[in-house]
Amino acid sequence: MIREHEDVIIQTVCRIFIPFMQVYGLYVLAHGHGSPGGGFQGGCIFAASFILMSIVYDLNEVKRRFTEKLSVFFFSLGVFIFAGMGWLCLFLGGNFLDYGVLSKILPVDPVMARYYGIAAIEVGIQITVMAVMVSIFLDLLTGGLHEKDAEEGHVRGNTQ
Amino acid sequence: MKRLLGIAIAIAALIVLLYGAEDLPPWADPGQPASLHVSPRYIERAVGETGVPNMVTAVLTDYRGYDTLFETAVIFTAGIAVLMLLRRPIL
Numbered sequence: 001m002i003r004e005h006e007d008v009i010i011q012t013v014c015r016i017f018i019p020f021m022q023v024y025g026l027y028v029l030a031h032g033h034g035s036p037g038g039g040f041q042g043g044c045i046f047a048a049s050f051i052l053m054s055i056v057y058d059l060n061e062v063k064r065r066f067t068e069k070l071s072v073f074f075f076s077l078g079v080f081i082f083a084g085m086g087w088l089c090l091f092l093g094g095n096f097l098d099y100g101v102l103s104k105i106l107p108v109d110p111v112m113a114r115y116y117g118i119a120a121i122e123v124g125i126q127i128t129v130m131a132v133m134v135s136i137f138l139d140l141l142t143g144g145l146h147e148k149d150a151e152e153g154h155v156r157g158n159t160q
Numbered sequence: 161m162k163r164l165l166g167i168a169i170a171i172a173a174l175i176v177l178l179y180g181a182e183d184l185p186p187w188a189d190p191g192q193p194a195s196l197h198v199s200p201r202y203i204e205r206a207v208g209e210t211g212v213p214n215m216v217t218a219v220l221t222d223y224r225g226y227d228t229l230f231e232t233a234v235i236f237t238a239g240i241a242v243l244m245l246l247r248r249p250i251l
Contacts, residue, residue, distance in 0.1 A: 032214065032217050033212045033213060033214055033217055034212075034213045034214055035214060036214070036216070038217055038220065038221075068243065068247060071239070071243065072240070072243070075236050075239050075240065076236070078232065078236070079232055079233060079236050082228075082229050082232055083229060086225070086229065096225075096226075097222075097225035097226065097229065099222065111208070111209065111210065111211045112211050114209070114210040114211060114212070114222060115210060115211040115212055117222075118210065118212055118217060118218070118221045118222055121221055121225070121228070121229075122217075122221065124232070125228070125232050128232050128235055128236055128239075129232075129235060131239065132235050132236065132238060132239035135239050135242070135243060136238070136239060136242045139242050139243060139245075139246040139247070140242070140246065143246055
């Protein structure tokens with residue numbers, strides 16, 4: 001379990017830095033079309049901001065806000081968006097993940113429909129990668145235990 | 161004795177692999193088989209077909225969409241597996 005840090009310099013720098021990291025994660029996602037980047041990279045950068053937050057500030061605060069239930073919701077949401085786009089294309093009469101047919105419901109031509117279809121699934125990838133990275137980090141660091149359990153003596157191996 | 165046998169096997173494997181490497185195409189050769197199959201089509205038509213200026217993104221998410229879908233599913237599975245192994249014990 002990580003002890004609470006009291007370093008004012010690190011906390012102040014990170015308080016300024018974390019929003020920029022998150023905006024940069026979204027930038028990498030949005031510019032995956034024109035430059036290196038995309039959902040995987042943007043998701044990792046976004047997750048790094050949460051990881052930095054949990055290192056610099058109180059880990060349990062992050063763990064309390066980023067609960068197990070929320071993580072599983074985000075894992076599933078990302079994959080759901082991705083697979084859902086595939087099924088949407090299927091229902092609109094194309095092949096699975098054939099974004100060209102999205103032009104039937106979007107006011108654009110098939111080429112730009114592909115562009116927006118790719119953008120939508122990148123968002124799905126970003127959500128899944130971000131949630132998985134943060135969740136794995138928090139789980140590994142705490143062994144899955146919350147502060148409350150440790151206080152109650154429910155630490156693993158100490159339960160008898 | 162066992163050690164010498166191991167070294168002999170390693171040297172034999174090295175000779176076989178180097179012999180096979182003779183026939184590999186030269187480094188960065190545009191005429192090698194890997195560059196002649198689908199690469200020209202992607203390079204010529206990816207931007208026109210998808211409207212995405214970044215060819216890597218077009219291949220990753222459009223032409224190889226299945227692959228990326230299941231890569232995401234693998235990451236999802238990894239997250240669920242860690243969550244299952246390390247979640248707080250049910251008391």
